Amino acid sequence: MTAPWGDYRLTRFPEDPRDQMRAWDASDEYLLRHLEGGTGEVGPVDLEKSQVTVVGDRWGALVTALAGRTAGLTQITDSYLAHEATRANLARAEVPAGAVALLNTQDAPPERIDVLLVRVPKSLGLLEDQLCRLAPRLHAGSVVVGTGMVKEIHTSTLKLFERIVGPTRTSLAEKKARLIFATPEPAAQPVANPWPLVYTLGPEAGAGPAEGLTVTNHGGVFCADRLDIGTRFLLAHLPMWRGEGRVVDLGCGNGVVGTALAKGSPEVDVVFTDESYQAVASARATYRANAAHRDGLAEFVVGDGLASLPEGSVDAVINNPPFHAHQSTTDATAWRMFSQARRALRRDGELWVIGNRHLGYHLKLRRLFGNCELVANDAKFVVLRAVKTR
CATH class of the missing domain: 3.40.50.150 (Vaccinia Virus protein VP39)
Structure with missing residues (x-):
């Protein structure tokens, strides 16, 4: 430059x-x-x-x-x-x-x-x-x-x-x-900051553990005032775990997915991670408003995806990867997230991904994991599952 x-x-x-x-x-x-x-x-x-x-x-x-x-x-x-x-x-x-x-x-x-x-x-x-x-x-x-x-x-x-x-x-x-x-005009009474926004999920979240969640969104977090349709579709097919385990909400945003998972899987440790400080602050607030009684079973990480997690340290990763970087459309972020997930997963660990149908994530997952299962689909979205077999 x-x-x-x-x-x-x-x-x-x-x-x-x-x-x-x-x-x-x-x-x-x-x-x-x-x-x-x-x-x-x-x-x-x-x-x-x-x-x-x-x-x-x-x-x-x-x-x-x-x-x-x-x-x-x-x-x-x-x-x-x-x-x-x-x-x-x-x-x-x-x-x-x-x-x-x-x-x-x-x-x-x-x-x-x-x-x-x-x-x-x-x-x-x-x-x-x-x-x-x-x-x-x-x-x-x-x-x-x-x-x-x-x-x-x-x-x-x-x-x-x-x-x-x-x-x-x-x-x-x-x-x-x-x-x-x-040109600054310092006011005797500064403009009130409307952020963060707080709202409660209704029937649009489905009949599962997401319904009734109190959600917090700090400024800049995706879909700040409502549940986006992709997350809504994922919640309808979100897996729940019985017994103990460690599951990552990768690219957690406001933490709705990880919090719903925590409510439906009482013994599971949930790691919320995002590269956005606003997102992780939102996820922390969302979790504590709904699952404060299990605070010891949650971790909040601002970082480069799963780079800070040890290899083979988690049982499952849930991911809704972004496909825009500023003004450009790219699959580089998704590919990096999938590769990080494979490294962080234990053997037989699962990566669950939601994405737009046209993005072809199933091809990338088969290339990385050697397998990919279609869990659910509609006219716009697919939910995919890949297992680390080796």
Whole structure:
């Protein structure tokens, strides 16, 4: 990536030489050019005297370029993978350890923010949650700049900045990227944060253990205000275990699947894992609202899928893999999750997967496990089961 201060070699995480997707885009470069010399819209920013907070920096491109150029620099992200990529990119740029404070979206934000830089996320809920949390840390002289590709910035995006931060306008587009300028108007009464959302599952969850669950969704978690149809279909065919065992809800989201499993399988240990800090916080809240009496039988892990679990340490994995990475459709995440599951499973352990019919997950599972059983299907979804036989 070329920035005003030099060129940077950046990678995503996990690093894969076959991965053709870059760790930055034109919106990152546009923002960095603006910070150095202005864009014709707003003049340059005095970084050396500023406490700078960067939100949503996808792979650490922004903080890597800004490290050492501010009075203080903080990155806030919802992504464990983004944190790991940032650490690697900072090390590659020979930035001293500790030069950048790495926080997640559940951490308390910095007390003072002179410059707030926002890489616009895909989720409006996550943007709303973070702006509500950060706005009280701004002051009348704070500079707030958002950035994103034109296709990522909508009227609803600008309305959030306007409502929570202050008067908002956009820059001209360059290389299909655009900047957002918001002028803070510190309010005596900050905008109330509507997140997390809490609701109760009704008959749509089926007659099994999911019905009646109290669900918590922090901003940015998929399908925040309702049960999505894929999870609903999976719950209708969710296996229950008798006796003891260790089962992983991989890519747990709000934890509905793992919590339903825990209610229907009283002696089973359930591991909830996701790369999203917001998701794992949601899963923890969902579980404790419905199964607090079995707290010792649950574990909550923010991480790279099952990478932190020992080989051969679990009896089953339940997985609804994502097939989008930001604006791209890819099966790389699903393939990585399936491979991690096979490593983590004990012999005769089971991987249960739900996915859209057209994704062809059965082919990948047969290639990895040597077998794949169709458990259930409808016009849109399939539930598949693969067994680790060796």
